[in-house]
Amino acid sequence: MAKKKLILVGNGMAGVRTIEEILKLTKDQFEITIFGSEPHPNYNRILLSKVLQGDTEVADITLNDWSWYEDNDIQLYTDETVVKVDSDRKVVVTDAGRVEPYDEVIVATGSVPFILPIPGANKEGVTAFRDIKDTEIMLKASKKYKKAAVIGGGLLGLEAARGLLNLGMEVSVIHLAPYLMERQLDPMAGKMLQTELEKQGMTFLLEKQTQEIFGEERVEGLRFSDGTEIEADLVVMAVGIKPNISLAVESGLEVNRGIVVNDYMQTNIPHVYAVGECAEHNGIPYGLVAPLYEQGKVLAKTICGSKTEPYKGSVLYTQLKVSGVEVFSAGDFTEGDDKKAVKVFDEQDSYYKKLVLRGNQIVGAVLFGDSSDGNRLVSMIQKQADISDTMKVSLLQPTGQEAGASLVATMSDDEIICGCNGVSKGAIVSAIQTQGCSSVDEIKACTSASRSCGGCKPLVAEVLQLTLGSSFDSKQQKEAICGCTTLSRDEVVEEIKAKGLTHVKEVMFVLDWKTEEGCSKCRPALNYYLGMVNPTGYEDEKESRFVNERMHANIQKDGTYSVVPRMYGGVTNANDLRRIADVVDKYEIPLVKVTGGQRIDLFGVKKDDLPKVWEDLDMPSGFAYGKSLRTVKTCVGEQFCRFGTQDSMGLGIQLEKKYEGLQTPHKVKMAVSACPRSCAESGFKDIGYIGIDGGWELYIGGNGGTHVRGGDLLYKVKTEEEVIEITSAYLQYYRETANYLERTSAWVDRVGLDHIREVLDDKEKRKELNARMDKALSVIEDPWKAIIEDKKLKKELFETVVTS
Amino acid sequence: MVNKNISKVLIGSLQELPERLGKTFHVGNMELAVFKLSNGKVRAIENRCPHKGGVLSEGIVSGDSVFCPMHDWKICLEDGLVQAPDTGCVKTYPTVVEGEDVFLLIE
Numbered sequence: 001m002a003k004k005k006l007i008l009v010g011n012g013m014a015g016v017r018t019i020e021e022i023l024k025l026t027k028d029q030f031e032i033t034i035f036g037s038e039p040h041p042n043y044n045r046i047l048l049s050k051v052l053q054g055d056t057e058v059a060d061i062t063l064n065d066w067s068w069y070e071d072n073d074i075q076l077y078t079d080e081t082v083v084k085v086d087s088d089r090k091v092v093v094t095d096a097g098r099v100e101p102y103d104e105v106i107v108a109t110g111s112v113p114f115i116l117p118i119p120g121a122n123k124e125g126v127t128a129f130r131d132i133k134d135t136e137i138m139l140k141a142s143k144k145y146k147k148a149a150v151i152g153g154g155l156l157g158l159e160a161a162r163g164l165l166n167l168g169m170e171v172s173v174i175h176l177a178p179y180l181m182e183r184q185l186d187p188m189a190g191k192m193l194q195t196e197l198e199k200q201g202m203t204f205l206l207e208k209q210t211q212e213i214f215g216e217e218r219v220e221g222l223r224f225s226d227g228t229e230i231e232a233d234l235v236v237m238a239v240g241i242k243p244n245i246s247l248a249v250e251s252g253l254e255v256n257r258g259i260v261v262n263d264y265m266q267t268n269i270p271h272v273y274a275v276g277e278c279a280e281h282n283g284i285p286y287g288l289v290a291p292l293y294e295q296g297k298v299l300a301k302t303i304c305g306s307k308t309e310p311y312k313g314s315v316l317y318t319q320l321k322v323s324g325v326e327v328f329s330a331g332d333f334t335e336g337d338d339k340k341a342v343k344v345f346d347e348q349d350s351y352y353k354k355l356v357l358r359g360n361q362i363v364g365a366v367l368f369g370d371s372s373d374g375n376r377l378v379s380m381i382q383k384q385a386d387i388s389d390t391m392k393v394s395l396l397q398p399t400g401q402e403a404g405a406s407l408v409a410t411m412s413d414d415e416i417i418c419g420c421n422g423v424s425k426g427a428i429v430s431a432i433q434t435q436g437c438s439s440v441d442e443i444k445a446c447t448s449a450s451r452s453c454g455g456c457k458p459l460v461a462e463v464l465q466l467t468l469g470s471s472f473d474s475k476q477q478k479e480a481i482c483g484c485t486t487l488s489r490d491e492v493v494e495e496i497k498a499k500g501l502t503h504v505k506e507v508m509f510v511l512d513w514k515t516e517e518g519c520s521k522c523r524p525a526l527n528y529y530l531g532m533v534n535p536t537g538y539e540d541e542k543e544s545r546f547v548n549e550r551m552h553a554n555i556q557k558d559g560t561y562s563v564v565p566r567m568y569g570g571v572t573n574a575n576d577l578r579r580i581a582d583v584v585d586k587y588e589i590p591l592v593k594v595t596g597g598q599r600i601d602l603f604g605v606k607k608d609d610l611p612k613v614w615e616d617l618d619m620p621s622g623f624a625y626g627k628s629l630r631t632v633k634t635c636v637g638e639q640f641c642r643f644g645t646q647d648s649m650g651l652g653i654q655l656e657k658k659y660e661g662l663q664t665p666h667k668v669k670m671a672v673s674a675c676p677r678s679c680a681e682s683g684f685k686d687i688g689y690i691g692i693d694g695g696w697e698l699y700i701g702g703n704g705g706t707h708v709r710g711g712d713l714l715y716k717v718k719t720e721e722e723v724i725e726i727t728s729a730y731l732q733y734y735r736e737t738a739n740y741l742e743r744t745s746a747w748v749d750r751v752g753l754d755h756i757r758e759v760l761d762d763k764e765k766r767k768e769l770n771a772r773m774d775k776a777l778s779v780i781e782d783p784w785k786a787i788i789e790d791k792k793l794k795k796e797l798f799e800t801v802v803t804s
Numbered sequence: 805m806v807n808k809n810i811s812k813v814l815i816g817s818l819q820e821l822p823e824r825l826g827k828t829f830h831v832g833n834m835e836l837a838v839f840k841l842s843n844g845k846v847r848a849i850e851n852r853c854p855h856k857g858g859v860l861s862e863g864i865v866s867g868d869s870v871f872c873p874m875h876d877w878k879i880c881l882e883d884g885l886v887q888a889p890d891t892g893c894v895k896t897y898p899t900v901v902e903g904e905d906v907f908l909l910i911e
């Protein structure tokens with residue numbers, strides 16, 4: 001049978017997903033052609049927010065790369081826009097003049113951002129936030145300009161605003177409604193969100209209507225209807241989207257707000273279908289991927305002529321992707337009429353949770369502060385679950401673990417676990433039973449569950465738990481250390497110990513690595529584990545070190561390096577400063593900067609100069625590049641400060657001298673403050689010390705980086721000896737049990753504070769940990785000095801050869 | 805066609821090249837990264853990653869690939885191709901080993 005010709009117009013998330021669904025059903029029924037206006041293969045639009053926030057790069061968000069199209073024999077035309085679907089002749093016509101016949105055609109043209117029809121909207125520096133091009137405009141503007149204005153305080157606007165803050169801009173958000181995200185949140189949650197974002201540095205102008213964008217060629221500011229103005233050199237319009245129906249209109253399809261489709265995604269014209277944000281089902285055009293993927297499934301079956309349930313609409317839910325705030329809303333969350341709300345509001349901890357019930361049925365929810373129950377609630381709403389009073393109480397608790405576990409158990413097989421990818425509980429169970437999946441990662445590879453936003457990981461883990469029973473322990477969830485092996489970190493470390501493995505290649509050979517020499521993920525990890533297991537015998541393998549740790553300096557974007565000498569406890573003296581100054585002059589070092597870690601950084605040192613710079617500095621390495629102890633910040637303390645109760649500088653220097661050079665799974669930072677005012681920011685360090693009258697408090701697991709986490713109080717102790725003893729035990733336990741590249745903050749969350757305390761409470765264990773720590777410390781030498789003295793190494797690593 | 809413009813540049817001895825570590829060479833106004841792989845082969849590529857110009861000589865070498873130290877793109881040293889999911893390529897330069905001497909062939 002000849003293949004039918006299938007054309008997809010719109011190379012975006014919903015359309016390509018539909019093609020994937022079709023390919024799952026049949027590989028040879030269709031000859032497929034895809035047209036897309038954008039010059040890229042299909043990418044994950046959702047993650048543009050993360051790109052802007054700096055968590056990932058444009059290059060990393062591709063969903064289907066070029067080879068996917070090739071492998072599936074799909075003819076792809078990018079950068080080409082379809083201008084008409086001519087259903088009389090059954091062809092599509094493109095702006096490149098191409099005329100392509102079809103048997104079936106899918107219109108998936110997405111949405112277009114809504115641009116306010118105000119004067120100045122077309123000025124340079126005004127952009128929407130929809131695609132890679134817009135994102136690049138913002139990234140570029142942030143390098144040159146300072147002031148950004150985001151019009152629209154909804155999901156998109158706030159994610160853009162957060163991104164621009166991360167890019168170093170001052171950001172004002174202008175919003176018409178009296179509170180933020182009014183389409184997803186109630187006033188209470190909207191206000192809490194505002195407070196939180198103000199803390200992060202955003203400025204809000206609420207109930208403001210923008211009237212004009214002024215400026216010469218480029219935007220210079222905004223004027224509002226009340227006559228006030230602000231300055232801005234970048235304006236992001238995020239006031240909404242509208243279904244992209246221009247092609248549909250041109251082609252005579254029935255449209256309302258979107259392209260009108262029935263329960264099988266058919267338009268009014270035979271053989272023409274619509275899916276995604278451009279389609280309107282039952283009066284609703286959807287603007288989130290989960291419903292679009294559901295539509296794609298139904299459409300794939302319809303086109304392939306398989307039996308399918310009709311599409312009946314979706315429960316909407318959203319989560320704000322802004323680091324440091326958790327906001328979630330689902331279903332119908334406004335109370336009133338026959339709907340009643342149950343709420344918990346904890347002002348102190350900024351925590352708010354609301355369930356909306358109709359009778360006993362849960363129909364909507366809003367979460368602020370902790371959204372971990374989100375997925376669970378969505379599935380209850382989808383099921384229109386009845387909830388009892390006891391369940392009501394447990395659901396409202398900050399962590400509804402018990403209620404949750406039983407919930408997954410009560411879900412039927414066809415209920416969706418991963419909303420984004422439409423993976424049902426049944427599909428996951430069958431992947432476990434028939435394909436032998438035993439980890440969240442394996443399930444992701446087999447079924448796509450958790451592949452998009454990752455929010456459903458806890459639910460997937462629960463399904464695993466339920467299906468595998470006691471043999472599955474979510475805490476011990478096996479995650480392979482990289483694609484080169486199926487073994488987890490614990491298994492690898494176990495094998496290293498049991499078989500006495502001594503170098504990286506041997507580990508990979510004995511443990512049946514899939515690649516001969518590993519990759520950039522496993523090699524540094526194995527190098528660390530080997531050194532951790534056998535500190536005195538193992539010879540560090542520089543070929544398996546990431547550049548910074550091989551060169552003992554931090555590489556810069558232009559290939560030069562930065563140099564940070566030790567400045568114990570942030571305390572320096574005239575001699576050291578003088579030497580630094582001399583080195584800066586002699587080697588013409590372009591930038592000298594005081595770091596956030598209380599020391600001095602020399603930026604832009606040439607590779608060849610590094611050993612000479614170190615030699616002239618004659619100071620130990622500050623390990624500012626290492627998975628190692630970085631700095632110990634201190635406050636001035638009792639020697640000078642009127643509040644100081646302890647010698648913070650003294651303890652800080654002692655700690656830094658003791659642990660400098662120690663290899664750890666990720667970097668370790670410390671801070672010592674002499675009183676609870678905590679001027680050295682002890683609350684946000686891997687270990688923080690706070691002096692109190694007659695002793696010290698030890699805080700662990702703090703982090704001031706990507707995922708801010710306040711430290712947990714571990715112990716209060718009386719003497720500095722106890723401080724050191726506990727620090728050693730704690731750090732050694734971290735070294736022995738954490739995954740490579742796992743900061744203490746994540747590790748403490750994973751293994752649990754109680755567990756750590758239990759281990760350290762045990763006097764015997766504490767002693768053993770201390771002994772192993774001392775052994776690890778006994779072999780440390782200053783790497784800069786070692787390199788200066790090793791001619792061969794100097795030549796191998798730092799020499800640039802010039803031939804003519 | 806005759807290779808009229810190819811010149812052979814001596815860049816050092818095989819023994820001096822560190823195994824599985826890159827070395828930077830300036831040849832004329834070009835900057836190259838030269839690697840001695842664990843199978844003893846010598847490979848040379850232009851020392852700029854097609855992504856954002858990372859210096860490839862400083863990357864982790866595995867088999868016949870190098871991982872860019874900036875954002876971890878994986879680049880094949882045999883043909884200079886960037887490996888999926890990323891795309892692009894860097895220029896490669898043929899090398900010849902004669903006894904202990906390592907030469908680059910440059911057009």
Ligand code: SRM
Pocket residue numbers: 554555556562564593594595596597598599601624625630631667669684685702703704705706707743
């Ligand atoms: C130099 C410094 C910025 C400054 O000019 O002040 C700095 C510079 C870098 N930081 Fe930082 N961080 C510096 C203080 C901090 C701080 C503040 C602090 O330590 O008090 C933080 C937040 C606190 C924390 O870590 O909990 C910080 C959180 C990060 C993170 C996020 C870590 C996290 O767990 O989320 C990274 C990324 C990473 O390590 O993977 C990072 C990574 C980096 C790297 C190494 C990025 C890289 O790989 O190239 C930067 C090197 C720049 C360069 O070219 O040399 N830097 N970085 C600071 C050096 C302090 C020092 O003396 O050692």
Ligand SMILES: Cc1cc2nc3c(=O)[nH]c(=O)nc-3n(C[C@H](O)[C@H](O)[C@H](O)COP(=O)(O)OP(=O)(O)OC[C@H]3O[C@@H](n4cnc5c(N)ncnc54)[C@H](O)[C@@H]3O)c2cc1C
Pocket residue numbers: 009010011012013014015016035036037038045046047048049080081082083108109110111129130131156159244247275276277278286287288289290292319321
């Ligand atoms: C910054 C951002 C963050 C988001 N965050 C989330 C989130 O957290 N969760 C969530 O569920 N959703 C989120 N979304 C929404 C989600 O990305 C969209 O719902 C989804 O991409 C819609 O898929 P689609 O295929 O309908 O449209 P699109 O992905 O927009 O694809 C349509 C494609 O068709 C092309 N096209 C249009 N007309 C033509 C034509 N005539 N010829 C050829 N090609 C054409 C367009 O250029 C476009 O590439 C976010 C969106 C953005 C912009």
Ligand code: SF4
Pocket residue numbers: none
């Ligand atoms: S120094 Fe730190 S915060 Fe600044 S750009 Fe580099 S990694 Fe980001």
Ligand code: FES
Pocket residue numbers: 853854855856857858872873874875876877
């Ligand atoms: S510069 Fe090489 S991966 Fe980005």
